[in-house]
Amino acid sequence: MSEGGAPIKRAYGVHLLTASGAVFAMLAMIAAVAGDWAVMYLWLVAALVVDGIDGPLARRYDVGRNASNIDGVLLDLIIDYLTYVFIPAYALFASGYLPMGLDWAVLVGIVFFSALYFAGDWMKTPDKSFLGFPGCWNMVVLVVFAVSPPVWITVLVIVVLSVAMFLSVRFVHPVRTKRWRWVTLPMAMLWVICAAASAWVNFAAWPLVETGLVVSSLYLLGAGPVQQVMER
Numbered sequence: 001m002s003e004g005g006a007p008i009k010r011a012y013g014v015h016l017l018t019a020s021g022a023v024f025a026m027l028a029m030i031a032a033v034a035g036d037w038a039v040m041y042l043w044l045v046a047a048l049v050v051d052g053i054d055g056p057l058a059r060r061y062d063v064g065r066n067a068s069n070i071d072g073v074l075l076d077l078i079i080d081y082l083t084y085v086f087i088p089a090y091a092l093f094a095s096g097y098l099p100m101g102l103d104w105a106v107l108v109g110i111v112f113f114s115a116l117y118f119a120g121d122w123m124k125t126p127d128k129s130f131l132g133f134p135g136c137w138n139m140v141v142l143v144v145f146a147v148s149p150p151v152w153i154t155v156l157v158i159v160v161l162s163v164a165m166f167l168s169v170r171f172v173h174p175v176r177t178k179r180w181r182w183v184t185l186p187m188a189m190l191w192v193i194c195a196a197a198s199a200w201v202n203f204a205a206w207p208l209v210e211t212g213l214v215v216s217s218l219y220l221l222g223a224g225p226v227q228q229v230m231e232r
Helices: 006-033 037-060 073-094 100-116 137-147 151-164 181-200 207-231
Strands: none
Touching: 006 037, 037 073, 037 137, 037 181, 073 100, 073 137, 073 207, 100 151, 137 151, 137 181, 137 207, 181 207
8 A cells, every 4th residue: 555545545444433333223123113122222322432533533534525426524414413312312212212293393393394404504602512412313312211310300401401402502623623522522421331231121221321321421411511511
């Protein structure tokens, strides 16, 4: 392999890594259709790990210049919509957790409003945070499966976060937001570890794992708004 061709091969390798998320999405969907929510979430956590590392690699190997005939941003958005929105929304609908009628309202609301958000040009802020809730329904639904809160709390959270997608409320990016990164990265890693552990035991995890999920989720949801308040 010539030294001159190495950057191009590495850049295309990043695209291949990103595209592997589509395979994880399909495996997750197959498990979801079978009603195997634990296996579904193990695949979604794998997709989430890929999504967390392909961005830094894409910037390191400058895929926009070295592999420009594949739109990495578009590829990432397609896979994110499947793994963050579409499959978790189906799982929440098909699990029987929500009462009839409300399940359809939540399903349609999540996929409809998230599609608009993902197509919006306001998604990122200058500090690389998200403007509006970034449609991370995979994280929300996993916590619901793991903790089993009362239905009214879940519905309230979904309504608030759906509205927050279109408000000027900032949410930290676990990797790219520099402010408080020394806390955000460990919290994101804690969430991934607890999520995988919870799914591994079919959502019958120890209270410590559930606590880790709730604490890390609250931090990832609340850090951005707190930063905004502090700036003002």
